[in-house]
Amino acid sequence: MGTTGGGRRVGRPRAAQRPDSGLEPRAELLLAAAELFTTRGYAATSTRAVAERAGMRQASMYHYVSGKEELLAELLESTVTPSLAYARELLADDTVPAEVRLWRLCRTDVELLCAGPHNLGALYLLPEVRTERFAGFHAVRAELKDAYRQLIAATPAGGLLAKSELELRTDLVFGLIEGVILVHRSEPERPARAFADATADAALRITGG
Amino acid sequence: MGTTGGGRRVGRPRAAQRPDSGLEPRAELLLAAAELFTTRGYAATSTRAVAERAGMRQASMYHYVSGKEELLAELLESTVTPSLAYARELLADDTVPAEVRLWRLCRTDVELLCAGPHNLGALYLLPEVRTERFAGFHAVRAELKDAYRQLIAATPAGGLLAKSELELRTDLVFGLIEGVILVHRSEPERPARAFADATADAALRITGG
Numbered sequence: 001m002g003t004t005g006g007g008r009r010v011g012r013p014r015a016a017q018r019p020d021s022g023l024e025p026r027a028e029l030l031l032a033a034a035e036l037f038t039t040r041g042y043a044a045t046s047t048r049a050v051a052e053r054a055g056m057r058q059a060s061m062y063h064y065v066s067g068k069e070e071l072l073a074e075l076l077e078s079t080v081t082p083s084l085a086y087a088r089e090l091l092a093d094d095t096v097p098a099e100v101r102l103w104r105l106c107r108t109d110v111e112l113l114c115a116g117p118h119n120l121g122a123l124y125l126l127p128e129v130r131t132e133r134f135a136g137f138h139a140v141r142a143e144l145k146d147a148y149r150q151l152i153a154a155t156p157a158g159g160l161l162a163k164s165e166l167e168l169r170t171d172l173v174f175g176l177i178e179g180v181i182l183v184h185r186s187e188p189e190r191p192a193r194a195f196a197d198a199t200a201d202a203a204l205r206i207t208g209g
Numbered sequence: 210m211g212t213t214g215g216g217r218r219v220g221r222p223r224a225a226q227r228p229d230s231g232l233e234p235r236a237e238l239l240l241a242a243a244e245l246f247t248t249r250g251y252a253a254t255s256t257r258a259v260a261e262r263a264g265m266r267q268a269s270m271y272h273y274v275s276g277k278e279e280l281l282a283e284l285l286e287s288t289v290t291p292s293l294a295y296a297r298e299l300l301a302d303d304t305v306p307a308e309v310r311l312w313r314l315c316r317t318d319v320e321l322l323c324a325g326p327h328n329l330g331a332l333y334l335l336p337e338v339r340t341e342r343f344a345g346f347h348a349v350r351a352e353l354k355d356a357y358r359q360l361i362a363a364t365p366a367g368g369l370l371a372k373s374e375l376e377l378r379t380d381l382v383f384g385l386i387e388g389v390i391l392v393h394r395s396e397p398e399r400p401a402r403a404f405a406d407a408t409a410d411a412a413l414r415i416t417g418g
Contacts, residue, residue, distance in 0.1 A: 178388055
């Protein structure tokens, strides 16, 4: 067993990568960046600190990522893309009532925002995220918000709303869902499922009526 | 006029304070810190940069504040204390129905969070804010949340909720209100009043039923 493990490492010489982490180097870097950006702060974290935390030398890190900004961009997008993929599925499936699909999207999105050991949503408010470098994140986030808008518009109550009122309700629902980032920050121990269900119920109450 | 103005400045020698700003030095420092912390980031802003932005030397700054942390603590608390003062007034006035008082608190709180040229709520998610140094902010924020809980409990629908359900609804309403920080960040140009009214309506929908 020890020989096999040792043999594997000899066969794949990769400087100071942590043994037995089971992660690819890029995933290891993302995990290290998630931890350091949320606990020490983005500006206060050097690329070198990320590399060290991931168990590799700074020079090796540049084989896998271009730098800190790329890691931040990918972490931000990872908080949106799974919900966006699910939203696209839901939009395509009109055999299910829109309010049920909206409820499911809210629940899944909340669970995603509360998932993982680090509250990545806290990174949304970094001043750096306003810059053009993060246009990809803003684009997927806008697309997710548009999916919320379409599902709200497809509900019986949403279908009756004037355009400006539909925009307002969409902002409120989207704000409620993203507001979970702040609630989760204060109470990280709460079971995500019950809170996700309650948030989805609340989103439907905001939408209809 | 020129002589009077010049005479006033000679009478109150204050190193490099910006002339005619009309602000006290401490207020000038808070304004500079609000701008720099939200646009450049807290970790990336030096005390020296704050002093310079406020038009004074770093050494003079220490006459007014102990440093960057004190400025951050005061900025954070300033996003809560006016709403908390209003919440205390509302709690004391039981001649007005609880749902009306809750609605007013929501509206005022949203307007406060959207007020001012800088989105100070974005500072809530800084990793530094978790530390003991900011216990004062966490205490006033918890007190404000408790005022929401009491007002929700005093509404006809809230009075029927089990304790755990009351906690959940309070978290949802508080999350909706603070979620405004994220919505406002994306759409800073929107008129605050209409959005504040709509958010207060949504909070009542979450509470009751």
